[in-house]
Amino acid sequence: MEARLGSARLAGANLRYANFLAADLQGADLSQSHLIGANFKDASLRSADLRGAQMTEADLTRADLRTGRLQRAHLDRANLLNADLRRADLRRASLRQARLQGAEMSGADLRDADLARSNLTAANLTNANLDGADLRGANLSEARISAAQLAQALTDASTRLDDAEIVRY
Numbered sequence: 001m002e003a004r005l006g007s008a009r010l011a012g013a014n015l016r017y018a019n020f021l022a023a024d025l026q027g028a029d030l031s032q033s034h035l036i037g038a039n040f041k042d043a044s045l046r047s048a049d050l051r052g053a054q055m056t057e058a059d060l061t062r063a064d065l066r067t068g069r070l071q072r073a074h075l076d077r078a079n080l081l082n083a084d085l086r087r088a089d090l091r092r093a094s095l096r097q098a099r100l101q102g103a104e105m106s107g108a109d110l111r112d113a114d115l116a117r118s119n120l121t122a123a124n125l126t127n128a129n130l131d132g133a134d135l136r137g138a139n140l141s142e143a144r145i146s147a148a149q150l151a152q153a154l155t156d157a158s159t160r161l162d163d164a165e166i167v168r169y
Helices: none
Strands: 144-146 165-167
Parallel strands (some): 144 165
8 A cells, every 4th residue: 555645744854764665745845854765666756845855875766756856955875766857956966876777867957966976877867957066986878968968067087978878959
């Protein structure tokens, strides 16, 4: 049975290691919450407010985060495999060493986000804004990226772009 918590007000709550497997949290307010190690696998967090949430090592495999507000969220070492982050606002979010393989991130706002050493293999970053994003050591192999998106991003010799599809407009 899946939990239906759409539009729930849980701002600032301590929900470490909570199990939200396949839960409906659409439009929920989880801003500033402590969600370290929480399980959001297959959960709907569409349009949820996760601003400033502590989500280190959370499992968001196949989670629906479309149009979510994740500014300044801490998602270090989080699992976002095949997550849907279309048009999500991740400005200044920390996603260090996050697993984002196959994530759908088209139109996402990742300005000044920290994606250092994250795995974005085969992620779709078409029309995402990566101005000022830290991509040092990130793996963007086979990712779909718009060329202009990388103009102000920080990269280094360990940033991988093997077989990335860089679309030039």
